[in-house]
Amino acid sequence: MATISDVAKLAKVSVATVSRFLNDSGYVGTKSRESIENAIKELNYVPSEVARSLSTKQSDIIGLIIPDIKNPFFPELARAVEDTAFEYGYTVILCNSDENAMKEKHYLEKLTKKYVAGIILTSIIEQENHWQNVKLPIVALDRPIDSKVATVTTNNQKGAELATSYLLECGAKNLLCISGPKNMTSSQTRIEGFKAALHRNGVDAHIIESPYDFEIAEKILYDYLKANPSIDGIFACSDASAIGALKAAHRLKLRIPEDIQIVGFDGIQVGNVVTPSLTTVAQNIYLLGQTAAELLIKQIEGQKLAQESICIDPELIIRETTRKERSE
Amino acid sequence: MATISDVAKLAKVSVATVSRFLNDSGYVGTKSRESIENAIKELNYVPSEVARSLSTKQSDIIGLIIPDIKNPFFPELARAVEDTAFEYGYTVILCNSDENAMKEKHYLEKLTKKYVAGIILTSIIEQENHWQNVKLPIVALDRPIDSKVATVTTNNQKGAELATSYLLECGAKNLLCISGPKNMTSSQTRIEGFKAALHRNGVDAHIIESPYDFEIAEKILYDYLKANPSIDGIFACSDASAIGALKAAHRLKLRIPEDIQIVGFDGIQVGNVVTPSLTTVAQNIYLLGQTAAELLIKQIEGQKLAQESICIDPELIIRETTRKERSE
Structure with missing residues (x-):
């Protein structure tokens, strides 16, 4: 019998997209919609309860706590997190901590108490451990906070x-x-x-x-x-x-x-x-944000992580502030 | 009898801050906390039901829909919206529409259906009118959408x-x-x-x-x-x-x-x-964002707007790509 993965594969979209289509629970583009409909017909696919339950999670909001969106590093990171969240049917609450321990704590408490399914945290405050009270999935982005917390950093x-x-x-x-x-x-x-x-x-x-x-x-x-x-x-x-x-x-x-x-x-x-x-x-700022969002959503959706810590290689881009030729 | 405004005045903080303090519903800094406690004692203030109800609103989330946080204009705008929301005890969901009518419509529907108290919208899509189905307070930021919608723009x-x-x-x-x-x-x-x-x-x-x-x-x-x-x-x-x-x-x-x-x-x-x-x-990018958030929160909290449309003057900053002296 065909599975949701078979449909996704044939339609060349992600399982999450097929899930959103089946549950009418988020945006699916016209082209993807057509491909999924054709794949379902071709495979004679009948949605199972498991497929339906993919979207029955309580909250579909992710909290993103960063120091300051005005710092030029963070807009692209936030964009990547939001794009990935969008792809999986989540939305993102943006919080600026200003590297202030009180603000970070306030946001962790507020988000946890009220409405989010998980949190991505770029924390500078290593001596603090507010996050230990968070009973939700959490991913440390750019700055590790603890070996037990899933982490995405640059090498x-x-x-x-x-x-x-x-x-x-x-x-x-x-x-x-x-x-x-x-x-x-x-x-x-x-x-x-x-x-x-x-x-x-x-x-x-x-x-x-x-x-x-x-x-x-x-x-x-x-x-x-x-x-x-x-x-x-x-x-x-x-x-x-x-x-x-x-x-x-x-x-x-x-x-x-x-x-x-x-x-x-x-x-x-x-x-x-x-x-x-x-x-x-x-x-690779975009990949950092995307990977963090994927790690978080996997945890939220109860999947086991293959890797708790992901370190992404940077790349030297040679422009005009260095000499073109190597001196001998 | 002393009112919440008297307390705010004496403590030199906003009414919203006193409200958060009274209801334990959001971050209040140590210094503000002390000032409020002293003011309450000095004025012998007893919180009324009205003061309490300030924070009993159903949702304290604001939706912010912008074209792209990577566009250098928007990080500061988003920051101003978030700072102002924080001051009043709200959080902000960040949505990038990519100036795509389908994405904008998706977000308006998703945010409205599920969890937000109001929406700030920077829309490029003038021929569309998705926002007309939104039954929540709405503010158009940077780009007007309709004379009936509160608007904040630059002159x-x-x-x-x-x-x-x-x-x-x-x-x-x-x-x-x-x-x-x-x-x-x-x-x-x-x-x-x-x-x-x-x-x-x-x-x-x-x-x-x-x-x-x-x-x-x-x-x-x-x-x-x-x-x-x-x-x-x-x-x-x-x-x-x-x-x-x-x-x-x-x-x-x-x-x-x-x-x-x-x-x-x-x-x-x-x-x-x-x-x-x-x-x-x-x-004045920061003031644009701040004003939009304030207009929205006023509407959410049932206050009447003194002005539906606010136009903020820009300023010529003279640097090095123009000649210093005026030629005759």
Whole structure:
């Protein structure tokens, strides 16, 4: 007897889409609708109770708690979560925590008490453990909170090693690493990658701290580069601080990439718009959000996770803030 | 006898905050909590049933339907809506419509049927009228949908006149206006403002159309500026197309602002990051979102609106893509 999976396969849509079609419980495009109808006829499929129950879950709302949607990293992440939720018939409540422990706790309590089926959390607050009271499925996104909680992150160490090695290959001799705030695990891991790449090359380097903010980074870097004119290569733990460095270098009349080379981290759109355009370690931001939403929905729908922790490789995108040819 | 407003006044917080405190129905900061407790003691305030009922509304979720959170205009708007909702004890469901009539209809139906108290809608689809079936409070944000629906917009005509007059004052003689998609009212109103300013000065000009997208605008402008080298001033109906024009001018080795001046529209953050930084008509994006959320919550809570339609003035921000001194 044909199953819902057979219908999905023949119609070339997801099982969730067939489920929504059968239960009239969410959007199904005209083309998918036709394909499903044809597949049902062809396979002589009769919906079972199991197929119907796929959509009888109590709540179809996902809570997404992020620091700030205005931070250029998060719109694409939120978009990916919402697209994936939409595909499976869920909607998304957006909460900005401002990296404030009280606000994060408030949202966790409010969402849990009232209406959500699960929560995706990007938390900076590692010393807190509000989430331990949450009795719903939860996925940590971008920033791990506990080994027992399903987690989706970028391979930050590998990304930092890629960036640093490339700066060295392009002839940079005096490297500066711009780290993020001390309490961010991802920034710490990127510094480790930076150091590992340097260590293999026997080079020493400077490390300074800056928030992930264009304007503050520009001020910090202006002073630092002025006082340390020998620096000829920068690895920044975020594109925001890399762009701040680029603006500071402009103001100091340093030529990029001739006098100083810069590599960022994140892959936000504005890196492609600045002049010269920014060489960066691009996270697969969309895939991060999509994977987190899929992990959460699987848990909500009672499926077993094959992997509790997923680490996604970033990619070095070479643009104009590094020298094209490798120096010998 | 003291009222909830007296408590709010003395404690220097909003009535909504006192209500949340009394009903234990949402986040109240430690400092506000203390102030409220002191005010209650000092005024010998006894909560009335009316005060309590402020929080007995059925749903405390607001639906926000926008085209795409990845469009740099919308993160700040969404943030303002969420901040305001948070202040009043509401949460926000984020929906991306992709300017797709089917998706917009799906979300309006889903949100209305299931769980929201009201909807904020940025709709491009003027020929559609899905929203007429919505029996809940609704606010049109950025793009008007009907004179009967409460609306919050920017004064687009005035903004375009400001930009165009300034280009003329700075000595531009051959002006080009980059419009947005034809079906966007806001873009049409900006073109009217552009024409009105020109008309007063007896100048003629070119108008071309481009989507609000950096890369597509760059391609369109590269070809257009190459074919029309006499153009020395551009008013773009969005910062995205202005930045596309800036990149195209760079590629054509035109000096900005010496050979060509550019003014954008929107005031998104990236305009401040490009080189040279972009002169633009900045919308008060945060105030737009905040005002829309307040108008919606007033309707949800049964208050009468003093104004059904609010038009917010934009501001000309002068940066580096226009000449500093006025030519004579």
